[in-house]
Amino acid sequence: MKSNIIKILFLASFVMGVFSCTDDAGTERGFVGDGKTLRICLTSPKTTVINPLTKANQNDSKSVSDLNILIYNSDGNLIKEESEYLEEGSLQGLSENKNATFDLTVQPGEKTVYVIANAGDMRDILISTSAIDGYSFGLTSGGTPNLVMFAEGEPFDVSQPESSEVSAELKRIYSMVTVVVDASQVEGAIIEPQRVELKHVPLKGSLVGNNKITDKDGMFESGGYVSIQGLTAHENAPALYLYENRQPDGYSLTNTGIDKTPLDIYQKYSGIQTDPTIVSENQTCSYIEVTANYRPTGTEAGKPGTGTVTYRFFLGKNAKTSFDVERNVHYSITLVLKGKGGIDEGTWRVNTDLMEDFTVSDVYIGYLGGSTGIIPVSLPSGATVTGISRKSGDSENIFVNTSYDAQKKGIPVSSLLTNVSCDSYKHAIYTITVRYSSGKTGTKDVNVYQVARLVDPIAIYRRANNDAEETITVREFKRGAKDYETLASVGSYQVMIESGDWFMLESADGKDGIKGAGQFFERAEGEITFKYKPEGTIDNSKNRFGVILIKYNNKNCEHRIFLRQGYADTQMGDATWSVFNCLGKQQNNIYAWTEYPTQTGWLFKAGNSVAMNPFNPGYNDMTSMTKNSNEYYSDKQSRKWSNLSGSRSWTEKSNPCPSGYRLPTRDEYAKIAFSNNGYRMYQGFVYDDSSTPGTLDAGWYRDSSTGEIILNKLNNNCNPAKGTLIVDVKEGEDFRNLFFSYGKGVMTEHDLDYKHVEAGQDPSDIELDEIGVGFRNSNNGGFLNYGVAGSTKHHRYGAMYWTGTIGNLNTDNYLAADFWYDMTSQSDGTTSSYVVADIGGQNGMFVRCVKK
Missing domain, CATH: 2.60.40.10 (Immunoglobulins)
Known part of the structure; x- marks a missing residue:
């Protein structure tokens, strides 16, 4: 004959400890092998002694006032005659942290035992295991949880030797919270903690399963409060209790709780929130409020600068992302205040009511x-x-x-x-x-x-067959350093895919990877750099477009980086545009254009198919092109500037565009030049895959020691290139875009009086030699300069592009699109004459083509 001993150990993560089950002398019970005795050994945990005030005390939490030992048959039905309900007097000192042994008489067979403590007699209620699965306890009249403990069912069969012993673990279905405030590091003030209140507690606590608040109807606003005046350690801190509340992880950029955002709020507002009005919309996550008196050093209570401060913290496994309140866990929270005690943080965590101060x-x-x-x-x-x-x-x-x-x-x-x-x-x-x-x-x-305009980068271009990963670094110009440095966000920043589902972004630390419009990752602060990778390649006849939106400086400031994979012709406005600039008639009489969008085209006089070098001779050189030379012209024929005459000889059959293409008309440029047509212009640097930036092969780079531009005069590469990016921003479109480069002519002189705003402020010319001058002036022998005619603004960045539309002025005039670096009129939809200017054909300008 066999007997079965069930060991039910009262173990809780409130306190770590294991108790052995041993025989107590003098206890009457059956013996192993008598075929009818079920032996149960229970121990009570040793919990921290606390001194409660208005709420349940430590003795309530550790004590066992009654016990249900419930036996169920293989069909899940209660065997009431074998089950027992024990009250005080029959618990053999269980609540006094002593071993207690119970003998029950049971019949052989496959059965399951459950144990419930502090719940009253449940034998007429939990008549089946399914009843256990669906049963939950409510709050007491005081708004606190019933301090119920529960041991999951364990199978046994006293007739089988291998199942003669069963271990079970009794756990609380609730959690405990204690709070201590450390204000020793506060400067210039005295902070006196007063009380802590538990907020948003579950109305019910289930015996089994994951208990949680699902909506506001399942939440009780206040779970009570306790005084914490003068407390410095958790050992003597009064406790608060709540039922388990298993909420999903949320988001945060810090480890302080300042910006800890519940998942529903994060999803609703597309990001981390600190505004208390917004965060308070959450009705499911449990939190505490600590109220303290605040008094600046040297003032008395009631005088200006004094008042109350409320600190809020969501409960969870950590201060960053967890909102999960588990049963049988002691949450010991230490609020460490530094500096001014956090009263200036203006976030969800802190609410001030300081008298006569703001x-x-x-x-x-x-x-x-x-x-x-x-x-x-x-x-x-x-x-x-x-x-x-x-x-x-x-x-x-x-x-x-x-x-x-x-x-x-x-x-x-x-x-x-x-x-x-x-x-x-x-x-x-x-x-x-x-x-x-x-x-x-x-x-x-x-x-x-x-903030200043960000120009590096405004776009990243890729060939259709290039799906390699690369690192994108957002940079801003620093006048003191005379260079571009990685942008460091003041406060949190966010990197979001605003449009496009064909590429992946990954944070620099590799912890976050995102794909698809609306997806993003955030960081608390720091330099903005991340990885970008297209998902596969596409056919050379196709293009894909996308947008990365960066919100920085506490997410108040925005910068967009536009993406393009594929260099195929692009339909924008009323024309299908090439992405390449013309290079002019070559030695072999072929009409050529660039291979990459950032490569510089060459400059043309109106009516000519022979192009002129856009960067050699360099800035403001008024003599070199007045002499015979073959190095400045696309067909390598020896001539001087005056030998090429501007004229109105361009026709559909005679222009610098390769076969099947023509010059755009004035109206085709104007269509994409104004925002009131659904297009927007951005100025800055565009990167592509023509070469590696920062190397001589890229066409130019800046010497790190002298700051001087080192120009490669042997190729047309210009990566990155400065220019104007035109983007289709109409609703429902894919943010398709075209880039108009200013070339790699380097501006080496600067106007001290070239100021965009009121006198005394910094000029929009950053007074640094840079690429981006795409215009040869007909005066003084075709010198490289992009000044404003009739103005004191002699030196500026920008370029002009010929149209195929004849002008209204002199006999050699054509209309031309004018793109300048500090341009604002095109962005606000005005119709400045400089957008499409009537200009003399003797000037040298770029040519972009559209399909016939």
Whole structure:
């Protein structure tokens, strides 16, 4: 005859410990092998002693007041006559951390045993195992969980030797939370923690399965509070309890809880959120609120600068992404405050109610006109913003609203103009005046920055058969360094696929990989660099387009990088455009064009098919092309500048375009030049796969020690190339784009008076020698220069492209498209005459072709 001993060990992750099951002298029971005795050995865990105030205490948590030992047959039905319900007096000191042994008489057969503690007699309720699966407990009248413990079912059969012993583990179906605040590192203030409150607790706790809040109807707003005045250690901290709440992981960029964002909020708002109004929309995740008194050093309670601060933290396994509250776990939270105690953070975590004091934070807005942002302003109760005035700085680009937006908890700010400078932030200081409930007033200054235009890169181009991975680095110009450096975001940044499902992006650390429109990854701060890889290759007759959207400086500023795989002709506007510039008639009488979009085309006089070198002779050289030479002309014939005459001799059959192509008309350029036609222009650097940037083979590079441009005069490579990118931004389109290079002519002189904005501010010319001059002037022997006629702006970056439309002025005039580096009129839809200019045919300009 056999007997079965079931060992039920009361083990909890509140405290680590294992207790052996041993015989207690004097306990009457059957013996192993008598065929009818079920022996159960239970032990109670040794838990931390705490001194509760208003809520359940440590003894409640560790104690066992009653016990259900439930036996079920193989069909899952309760065998009531074999099951037992034991109350105090029959528990043999189980709640006093002593071993207790129980003998039950059972019949042989396949059965399962479950154990439930602190639930009352459940034998008439849990009549089957399916009833156990669906059973849950509610809250007590005080809003706290029932301190139920449960051991999962274990099979046994006393008639089988191999199953004569069964181990089971009794676990709490709830969790415990203790909080301690360490304010020893706070500077200039005294912070006195007062109480901690548990928020968003489950209304029910299930015996089995993953218990969680699914909507607001399953949530109780407050799970109670306890005092934490004067506490410094978890050993004597009062506890709060809640049922298990198994929520999915969310997102965060820090490890402090400042920006910990629940999954539903992250998905709804497409990113991490810190605005308390937005984060509070979540109704399923449990969190704590710690309330503390705040008093600046040297002031007394009730005087200006004092008040309350509330710190909020979502519960979970960590402070970053976990919102998962598991049963049988002790969450010991230590809030470490530093500096000013976090009162200026203006995030979900901190809410201030300081008397007669308010906080503001600096703000960055994007370089494009119409960019917006919010100056965060945290006001004490009863206070109002009464004044917003500019103290100093920019008044042309930056606009700050004169009223406080209560819903957004701040002051709206926007940019009136595009900041065309590539290296100068627009900056203004504004003074905010607040009237407190007492009638007194306070003021604080805040910095508002409009960032400089980002130009490196604006686009990445690839051949159709190139699917290699490459690293993209976003760079901004630094005047002090006289070079482009990796952009470092002030605060968090986000990299998103705005359009395109044919490529992958991967974070620089390799932890995040994304594919598909709307997917993104974020980082707390730092340099913006990531990997890009097309998914396979395509046919040479096709193109694919995409957009990467980068939000930086706390995601207030935006920069887009446009992608293109494939160099096939592109339908835009009313024409099908080539992506290559013409090189002119060669020695073999072939009409050639470039192999890559960034390679520089050559320059033409109107009516001629022979092209002139766009970078040699160099900038403002007024003599070299007046002499006979064969190195400056595409057919290698010896001549001088004056031997090529501009004329109106271009026709459908006679122009620099290869067979099957022609010059675009004035209207075809104008169609894609204005935003009111659904197109937008961007200026900056475009990279392709013609060569490796930073090498001599790329056509140019900057010497790292001297800053000088080293130009390769033996090839047409120019990677990256500076120019204008025209993008189709109409809704429903694929962001197809065309790049118009300015060539690799290097500007070596600069206008000190060439300023885009009011006197005294930095010029849009960054005063650095760079590529990007694509125009030979008919005056002074065809010198390389792109100044503005009749203006003091003698030196600027840009290029002009011939159309096939005859001009209205002199006999050799054609109309030409004019692309300049600091261009703003094309972006706002105006019809400036400089977009398509009437210009003399004696000037040297680029040619782009469209299909006939």
